[in-house]
Amino acid sequence: MDLQTLLPQFGSGAVTILAFIVALSVIVAIHEYGHYIIGRWSGIKAEVFSIGFGPVLFSRMDRHGTRWQVAALPFGGFVKFLGDADAASGKDSAAMAATPPERLRQTMHGAPLWARTATVAAGPVFNFILSILIFTAVMMAGGKTADPLTVGALKPLPVEGVTLQPGDEVLAIADVPVPDMSAGGIGDAFLRDLPAEPLLDYEVRREGRRTTAQGPHPMPPMVGGVSPQSAAIDAGLRTGDVITAVNDQDVYAFLELREIVEGSNGAPLALEMWRPDSGAYTTTLTPRRVDEPQSGGGFRTQWRIGIAGAMAFEPATEALGPISAIGAAVAQTWQIITSSISGLYAMITGAISSCNMSGPIGIAEVSGAMASQGAQSFIWFIAVLSTAVGLLNLFPVPVLDGGHLMFYAYEAVTGKPPSDRALRVLMTVGMTLILSLMLFAVFNDIFCP
Numbered sequence: 001m002d003l004q005t006l007l008p009q010f011g012s013g014a015v016t017i018l019a020f021i022v023a024l025s026v027i028v029a030i031h032e033y034g035h036y037i038i039g040r041w042s043g044i045k046a047e048v049f050s051i052g053f054g055p056v057l058f059s060r061m062d063r064h065g066t067r068w069q070v071a072a073l074p075f076g077g078f079v080k081f082l083g084d085a086d087a088a089s090g091k092d093s094a095a096m097a098a099t100p101p102e103r104l105r106q107t108m109h110g111a112p113l114w115a116r117t118a119t120v121a122a123g124p125v126f127n128f129i130l131s132i133l134i135f136t137a138v139m140m141a142g143g144k145t146a147d148p149l150t151v152g153a154l155k156p157l158p159v160e161g162v163t164l165q166p167g168d169e170v171l172a173i174a175d176v177p178v179p180d181m182s183a184g185g186i187g188d189a190f191l192r193d194l195p196a197e198p199l200l201d202y203e204v205r206r207e208g209r210r211t212t213a214q215g216p217h218p219m220p221p222m223v224g225g226v227s228p229q230s231a232a233i234d235a236g237l238r239t240g241d242v243i244t245a246v247n248d249q250d251v252y253a254f255l256e257l258r259e260i261v262e263g264s265n266g267a268p269l270a271l272e273m274w275r276p277d278s279g280a281y282t283t284t285l286t287p288r289r290v291d292e293p294q295s296g297g298g299f300r301t302q303w304r305i306g307i308a309g310a311m312a313f314e315p316a317t318e319a320l321g322p323i324s325a326i327g328a329a330v331a332q333t334w335q336i337i338t339s340s341i342s343g344l345y346a347m348i349t350g351a352i353s354s355c356n357m358s359g360p361i362g363i364a365e366v367s368g369a370m371a372s373q374g375a376q377s378f379i380w381f382i383a384v385l386s387t388a389v390g391l392l393n394l395f396p397v398p399v400l401d402g403g404h405l406m407f408y409a410y411e412a413v414t415g416k417p418p419s420d421r422a423l424r425v426l427m428t429v430g431m432t433l434i435l436s437l438m439l440f441a442v443f444n445d446i447f448c449p
Helices: 013-043 095-099 101-106 113-142 188-192 254-261 322-349 360-372 375-393 400-415 420-447
Strands: 045-060 065-080 151-154 169-173 198-207 209-215 242-246 268-275 279-285 288-293 297-303 314-317
Touching: 013 045, 013 113, 013 360, 013 375, 113 322, 113 375, 113 400, 151 297, 188 254, 242 254, 254 297, 288 322, 297 322, 322 375, 360 375, 360 420, 375 400
Parallel strands: none
Antiparallel strands: 045 065, 151 314, 169 198, 198 209, 242 268, 268 279, 288 297
16 A cells, blocks of 8 residues: 555645644643643642653743643653653652652652542543533534424525425425424434435425425435545545435435445445535445444444435524533443444454554544544544543553553552562553554554455
């Protein structure tokens, strides 16, 4: 594979790298700040707070005696506490031996067990908090679909004869009553009852009176979003594009399109497209196998081209209260955690392909792709990645936060910490595991389809 194929197709490699650095820096800064602030509140002194590794580009000393710095390699960060030998909080035995007894309480290794546990756990916890705050803010900004379903703004579509208007309250479509928006709203069950035609009869309430209007299928074969590392993004599909035909077969509903893709068995599909600012064009793409998590657990492999559907109009929205938004944000964060664990287990057992694991190249591609789709998509991606980073750090692997918590659990049970020699061996094993996993993930980025 040559270098050109490693770069995402949405734009320049510089945008990809910049988006990746911004996303990673935000997540790392929050993670390390969690360690720092809880450590400080617990009486543990932080000597260095660093964003990045390598040569220091900028630094300053604060009134608490902590040096804040930005280093040249912006691919991580660390907090070095008093008594630490390195960024992984390994014990500096010589420094600890030379530390005055009255200052041992300020070291990571001389502090009480509760203080060390809280300080280490704070990093992943702050990652989860960041995710919940971002999800909450995005959900509150977007609001929730008004009930009854009300037309906000019509989207451009290659359909003539539309008489549906903004402000119309939609009561029924093609004689099928519109579901209650507060009870799940428009879903596949409702959409399957609708005929796949370019224009449908809408029963609406307009200015207090019932009337009939003509409108497009509520879920046309429109591109509502493009997935990174997908056939659609490689083919140059954009949000707002409409697929009008597949292999010379006209399509009017997103469900039609999905059935064609799922039944393609991976064969190339010739698409006739329509783009609002330039009109008709054609392209060909090949669906890819995707392992999708199921609501009841497990995974299902399907053929996908990598697009999300969109409604034919923007529905009017109403404010979403902070309590409801926080609840939905917590549920979203938990769903990411459970699906990630389920996916890892499925890869280990061979139930799904190990190609589902991405490394830094793949994450960089996704970062750039999300940035190219707008600020909201990129910010949402930061929240998703923050949850993943928090979860990864809780794995019981030495050098990770979860490894330190495992050592503290051992200390709590036995009444004494593992020996310095055992810790050194375990930290070496942990570092070897992490490096091996990173090499495997990079291999996936390069060689997986």
